[in-house]
Amino acid sequence: MRKATYFAVFEPSEDGGYSVYFPDLPGCVSFGEDFKAAMKGAEEALGLHLYGMEKDGEEIPVPAEAPMVDPDTAAGYLVAPVSVFPDMVKDELDNKRVKTTLTLPAWLKEAAEHSAMGINYSRVLETALKDILGIAQR
Structure with missing residues (x-):
């Protein structure tokens, strides 16, 4: 090192x-x-x-x-x-976490909040961005 x-x-x-x-x-x-x-x-x-x-x-x-x-x-x-x-x-x-603002349709946000899946917006966005950019999970 x-x-x-x-x-x-x-x-x-x-x-x-x-x-x-x-x-x-x-x-x-x-x-x-x-x-x-x-x-x-x-x-x-x-x-x-x-x-x-x-x-x-x-x-x-x-x-x-x-x-x-x-x-x-x-x-x-x-x-x-x-x-x-x-x-x-x-x-x-x-690797420091940074805050970012995003915009969603109201109906989609409401559906996510009322689902039984416990949606974590940060995790969903991070996973989707890595997938779109072809970045391996770390």
């Missing part, structure tokens, strides 16, 4: 929390009210950022051996490696 590790810079804020940025991944930022929350947010941000880059066909940068800390970073910053498993993030996000 692939593992990606990048250095994150944890910059202390006046209220006791931490801002987080990844020097190798511009735009990948997070925040936490304490170090533990900041680390959790950093892991989440890293996973989502790499997922988005892969989905957009962008080249994933090779992690630096030592981070290039921005000279404007507040005193007292910490640098720590943050690791994620991109394939697990992808699997979780690609």
Whole structure:
């Protein structure tokens, strides 16, 4: 299983929390009210950022051996490696259930609701779409 590790810079804020940025991944930022929350947010941000880059066909940068800390970073910053498993993030996000609205004739909805079959609209639509698109059940 692939593992990606990048250095994150944890910059202390006046209220006791931490801002987080990844020097190798511009735009990948997070925040936490304490170090533990900041680390959790950093892991989440890293996973989502790499997922988005892969989905957009962008080249994933090779992690630096030592981070290039921005000279404007507040005193007292910490640098720590943050690791994620991109394939697990992808699997979780690609299989996340999303809500969609559909329109049916009123008589069909009423018939489904009054049937003894216990119709699950989501399951019926998912099965029909997989069948129409020729996608094997997973």
